[in-house]
Amino acid sequence: MLDQINTMLKSLQSLWEQLVQFLPQLVIGVLVLIIGWVLARLLRRVIIFILKFVRINTLSEKAGIEDFLLKGGAQYSTVNILANLIYWFLLFGLTLAVLHSLGLNAAKELFNRILLYMPNVVAAILVVIFGSLLAKLVRGATFTYLTNIRIAGAEFISTITYWAIIFLVVFIALQQLSIGGQVLISAFEIAFGGLCLALAIAFGLAGKEWATQILEKLWRNSR
Template sequence: MTELIMHRLTGTLENLLGVAADFLPKVLAMLIVVALGWVIALAVKAALKRILTMLKFDAFSADSGVSQTLRKTGLPSPSELLARIAFWVIWVCFMVLGLGVLGIVEFQQEIASFFQFVPHIFIALLILFIGILAANFFSRAALLAAVNADLPTPRLLSGSVRLLILILTVTMALEQIGLARNTVLLAFSITFGAVMLGLAIAFGLGGQHAARRLLEKYTVEREREKEEDISPL
């Protein structure tokens, strides 16, 4: 009896040691992959930062207002932010690769899906970045044009331009990563339609007198005032 128990225990221990002997090198390989990934990610981060600095990317971003937006939200400069994003994306890829080295069958499919998904994330991030650039640029242009044309509520106009571009951008980005595609599109259509309908009703019914006054101000009065405008040259 004792002999049988000892035999079973020895067998189990041998199996455990066998599994451990098989698994430990895989863990080691995983750690090496992760460490290598960290080094590569760090190198890419440094290189990207240097290239972006050489290309005066921060100045370009400041020009379009992105830097100011990032500063307001406590984020670093655009070149630093992009470098950090690249670092994390690369390192996460290596971590996932490392998990693959472990050879756990359940992970394999998830890892394959993850690598199929990575380009979509990149494109979505790019869309977001360009969208923020465009939203800042056009909202500022709208604000300046409205102020110089002496339109009422220039901030509202500028904010609306920004909001519309951002909604469009987020919709496109979410669609790119395939997140509840139909829901997002539907939500966007409903929101956009509701805003437009709301404006039409508010302006057409609720504010018809205000609209008339506004139009009069910018046709009749403007002609009169223009005659008294300054002559700069």
């Protein structure tokens, strides 16, 4: 009986010693989290200012992303979304760093993976912004050109061109995020091939009248 009590007391003493050693690290970790949270909030404001200064919001408006977010019921602009993403990445990374400092090795591996993945997220967002802007510019140029040469289906063809580019942009963004793998590539090849075929057929049908007019003019001139 006494042996069992001594064993229990030794276990409690060992547990207490471990708790005493762990408490200072825990307090420091909590303080680091609080300071990091305050700094992350300040940094988010700085990032919003920088993004507005380099006119990211203007680019997203021209690309139609702001309208898309507004129609989807989003309460934040592109600039705010980017700043919030960085903010939460910082908080998450800081939390994992604190857990690692407390001796949790699993957090270290997860922390390293997130750090390596962050550039992919930023690259995907930039691809979507600039790709959407390019798609909108190409749609406008295509519509203007086809309208000037009096193609009946100018709006239809320019719209198909726009969505074909958007589809390509989404595919590139997903590739940056390493989502989909070979299945995504195969699906993209099939869908993009179908879009190209539809575009070719639409262009042929829309340009039939224009080609007829050109041939008639050439026939009259030759006579």
